[in-house]
Amino acid sequence: MTARAFLIRGLIAGLVAGIATFFVAYSVGEPHVETAIALEESGTAAEEAPTDASHDHGDEAAGGHSHTHSHSHGDEGEDTEVSRDSQRTWGLLTGSLAVGLALGGIVALVAAGTIGRMGRLQPGQSTALITLLGFVAFALVPFLKYPANPPAVGSGDTIGDRTALYFGFVVVSVLTAVAATYVALRLRNRLGTYGGVVAGAAGYLAVMVVAGQLFATVNEVGDFPADTLWFFRRASLFTLATMWGVIGVVLTGLVGRLYAAQTERAQRRALAASL
Amino acid sequence: MSQVSAVPVAGAPSVPTIPFGQLAPWALFFGLLGTLVLFFVSTDQGAVSLLAGTAIHEWVHDGRHLLGYPCH
Ligand SMILES: [Zn+2]
Numbered sequence: 001m002t003a004r005a006f007l008i009r010g011l012i013a014g015l016v017a018g019i020a021t022f023f024v025a026y027s028v029g030e031p032h033v034e035t036a037i038a039l040e041e042s043g044t045a046a047e048e049a050p051t052d053a054s055h056d057h058g059d060e061a062a063g064g065h066s067h068t069h070s071h072s073h074g075d076e077g078e079d080t081e082v083s084r085d086s087q088r089t090w091g092l093l094t095g096s097l098a099v100g101l102a103l104g105g106i107v108a109l110v111a112a113g114t115i116g117r118m119g120r121l122q123p124g125q126s127t128a129l130i131t132l133l134g135f136v137a138f139a140l141v142p143f144l145k146y147p148a149n150p151p152a153v154g155s156g157d158t159i160g161d162r163t164a165l166y167f168g169f170v171v172v173s174v175l176t177a178v179a180a181t182y183v184a185l186r187l188r189n190r191l192g193t194y195g196g197v198v199a200g201a202a203g204y205l206a207v208m209v210v211a212g213q214l215f216a217t218v219n220e221v222g223d224f225p226a227d228t229l230w231f232f233r234r235a236s237l238f239t240l241a242t243m244w245g246v247i248g249v250v251l252t253g254l255v256g257r258l259y260a261a262q263t264e265r266a267q268r269r270a271l272a273a274s275l
Numbered sequence: 276m277s278q279v280s281a282v283p284v285a286g287a288p289s290v291p292t293i294p295f296g297q298l299a300p301w302a303l304f305f306g307l308l309g310t311l312v313l314f315f316v317s318t319d320q321g322a323v324s325l326l327a328g329t330a331i332h333e334w335v336h337d338g339r340h341l342l343g344y345p346c347h
Contacts, residue, residue, distance in 0.1 A: 001291050003301035029341040082333035095316045095338020102309035102316075109302050116292035123290060139343070148343035155347075162345040163322035239341045262291075 001123065001262060006112035007105055009254040010247075014104020017246035018097035024242040025096060029235035030088045033150055035228050037084070040152030096243075104247050107134050111255065119188055124256030131248035137177035137204075139240040142170045145212050148236035150229065154220045162218055172211050180204035317344040 082091060111127040118126040146166045154162065184200025191199065221229060317339060319325050320332035332339070332346075339346045 001293055003293060003298045006293075007301060007305060025338070025341045030337065033337055033340060082330075082336070087333065087337050091334045092337045092341070095335035095342065098312050098316050098335070099338065099342060102312040105305050106309045109298065109305055112293050113295065113298050113302070116290035121290075143343050146343075146345070148340060149345075149347065150340060151347055153347065154345070159345060159347070160322045163318060166345050167318075236341050236343050240343060243342070 001112075001115065001258065003109065003112050005258060006108040006255070009251055009258065010104040010106070010108020010111075011101055012104070012254065013108070013247045013250035014100040014102070015097065016100075016250050017104060017243050018093075018100025020246045021100060021239055021243045022093045022096040025092055025235070025239040026088065028238050029232065030092070032228055032232040032235055033088065034084075036150035036152045036224075036232060039224070039228070100243060100247070103134075103138075103243065104251065107131055107247055108251055110134070111251065115255075118185060119193060122256075123259040124252050127255045128248055128252040131244060131251060133177055133181060135241070135244035135248070137173045138170060139244060140237075141173045141208055142166065143237060143240065145169050145215060146218060147233050149220070150224075150232040153222070153224050153229065158218075158220065161216075165215055165218065169211065169215050173208060176204050176207045176211075180207075317342070321346060 107130060108127075111123075111130045114126050114130055115123040116126075118129065121129065146162070146169060180200040180203045183203060184196045186196075187199050188196030190196075314325070315331055316335045320329050321339075322345070336346065
């Protein structure tokens with residue numbers, strides 16, 4: 001059990017998670033991205049709002065839009081155009097793999113620091129718990145405050161504020177989760193596991209509810225169709241859940257095997273020594 | 276009734292820990308590298324630009340939206 005062994009396993013888990021995330025994002029999310037871009041380009045989101053639930057996003061995606069989609073950020077000199085076909089395939093794959101590898105490695109190193117330090121949890125168990133806490137603190141709770149937005153929702157003028165708010169909230173959430181976990185482990189000695197976990201979870205919840213009230217609300221939805229917005233956000237949540245879920249499953253499995261192999265070696269050595 | 280589970284199983288090895296001193300260089304190096312990668316996918320050439328142009332932003336554009344980061 002070394003930091004290196006954890007990092008390698010984290011990168012493997014991240015690679016698998018990145019690939020899985022791409023397929024989920026492509027099949028579940030891209031149809032709604034295409035719908036949003038079509039609305040954005042027609043510039044008449046209100047008029048194009050579907051009146052029945054039978055409109056089919058699949059047709060749009062299958063129609064093969066080849067138009068490019070680039071932002072007008074104003075003062076930037078040369079705007080690089082990437083075709084929609086590239087953005088939704090190789091571009092999406094690049095982003096998914098990069099985020100998967102980065103998160104997988106970071107989660108694995110955090111898990112490496114917590115094995116043997118989380119009560120009686122076995123290495124695989126504490127690794128699974130760390131990944132779950134990572135999903136809640138880094139992805140789920142920030143999403144509840146600042147949900148993902150499709151293209152066409154959001155003004156380019158406010159990207160600075162929105163980015164600062166989003167990552168500010170992520171930092172508060174992650175730091176609070178770390179503190180709450182530490183407090184839960186300390187209180188566990190006095191209150192037992194049940195009391196410690198309840199106290200830690202309640203503390204995290206209390207801080208994040210207050211933070212959620214203090215951080216400014218972002219609402220730039222305008223008259224963007226509600227159903228497309230919901231479909232996109234649900235797809236985004238599926239994408240994030242896939243990323244963290246696959247990292248958790250693969251990394252937990254690999255760490256569990258690593259520990260089992262090491263335990264077996266140690267036992268064999270002990271047996272040999274006793275003979 | 277749960278008394279039994281509170282007692283470590285005889286002969287079961289205690290869970291090993293990795294000393295923080297051994298972990299620190301790995302955490303520092305990969306923490307920075309991973310954060311940089313996350314920054315390029317999530318933020319660069321949007322609110323903040325480390326590299327000029329819009330190529331990275333455009334290339335990872337859909338991932339940025341679907342992974343929940345502020346983009347437009
Ligand atoms: Zn965008």
